[in-house]
Amino acid sequence: MARLTDPHNPHRLGLRSGAPGSGSRRRAVLILGAVTALALATVLALVLSLTGMLSERQDPSAAAPAQPAPIGTGDGESGPAAEAELAARPMLQVPLAAMQPHALSTRTAGPPIALPQPQQFVATLVPTGFPDTPEGAVAQLAELMKAGMSGGDPAVWAQVYGSLAESGALPARETWLSRDLVDLRRGAHFNTTGPLRNGMRMSWTPTSAMVKGSTSDGTYTVACVLGEFVADYNGRVVTAGWGNCLPMRRVGEQWKVASGPTAAPAPSAWPASDEAVAAGWRDIQR
Numbered sequence: 001m002a003r004l005t006d007p008h009n010p011h012r013l014g015l016r017s018g019a020p021g022s023g024s025r026r027r028a029v030l031i032l033g034a035v036t037a038l039a040l041a042t043v044l045a046l047v048l049s050l051t052g053m054l055s056e057r058q059d060p061s062a063a064a065p066a067q068p069a070p071i072g073t074g075d076g077e078s079g080p081a082a083e084a085e086l087a088a089r090p091m092l093q094v095p096l097a098a099m100q101p102h103a104l105s106t107r108t109a110g111p112p113i114a115l116p117q118p119q120q121f122v123a124t125l126v127p128t129g130f131p132d133t134p135e136g137a138v139a140q141l142a143e144l145m146k147a148g149m150s151g152g153d154p155a156v157w158a159q160v161y162g163s164l165a166e167s168g169a170l171p172a173r174e175t176w177l178s179r180d181l182v183d184l185r186r187g188a189h190f191n192t193t194g195p196l197r198n199g200m201r202m203s204w205t206p207t208s209a210m211v212k213g214s215t216s217d218g219t220y221t222v223a224c225v226l227g228e229f230v231a232d233y234n235g236r237v238v239t240a241g242w243g244n245c246l247p248m249r250r251v252g253e254q255w256k257v258a259s260g261p262t263a264a265p266a267p268s269a270w271p272a273s274d275e276a277v278a279a280g281w282r283d284i285q286r
Contacts (some may be wrong), residue, residue, distance in 0.1 A: 033067030
């Protein structure tokens with residue numbers, strides 16, 4: 001078993017995995033501090049679910065590191081084959097325990113990434129209108145994630161994702177994020193979709209980003225964002241670093257989730273930690 005405590009705030013809980021297993025997803029057994037019986041049952045289920053849902057994709061031996069491309073540069077090719085190779089290219093995966101809050105690094109993966117502001121807010125589920133640059137693609141993904149992760153609801157993610165997906169994009173229910181949200185709710189004994197029980201709130205805030213790569217014509221970029229996931233149950237807080245990558249395509253004046261293969265899983269680490277820096281995550285600057 002593994003123990004999770006925060007000596008500075010007994011109500012703020014991180015995540016720690018148990019011993020590695022094989023086959024189906026590992027489910028860590030966690031002991032939480034002195035809380036009421038109801039809060040203990042709710043938060044324990046939530047933490048157990050969150051620690052297990054990403055375990056298949058957090059094996060550090062599962063993938064070799066992929067160096068993110070410098071902002072503003074392409075990979076030298078374009079077309080469906082180049083896009084598929086870029087999307088599928090594996091990224092560095094970090095230990096599951098790296099998701100939990102822990103010490104920040106003294107190093108950085110590079111200068112902060114300055115993300116532009118959206119220009120379109122009216123009649124859209126997600127702010128849009130970002131420029132035709134890799135930073136614009138990252139900024140669009142950050143807004144998509146922020147809106148889609150609200151409430152930790154797969155139905156919300158599907159609606160938000162669908163509003164920005166071009167024809168031929170992977171269906172929302174088949175994305176990594178949708179599957180993780182389904183597992184999170186199921187493992188925490190919540191309703192599959194819909195509002196959470198009284199006192200429970202979930203949110204995600206972007207903190208870091210990287211550009212995995214772009215095609216030479218600049219119309220296709222695999223963008224990646226990392227953020228802090230927060231689940232708050234009447235003041236008992238579970239936090240974790242949660243990253244995601246999606247292929248983005250410039251369609252007219254907008255960035256859309258691209259058709260074709262989805263991107264390989266992003267490394268999920270606590271923002272600005274050594275593991276996050278090693279994976280290539282850079283601070284977001286607005």
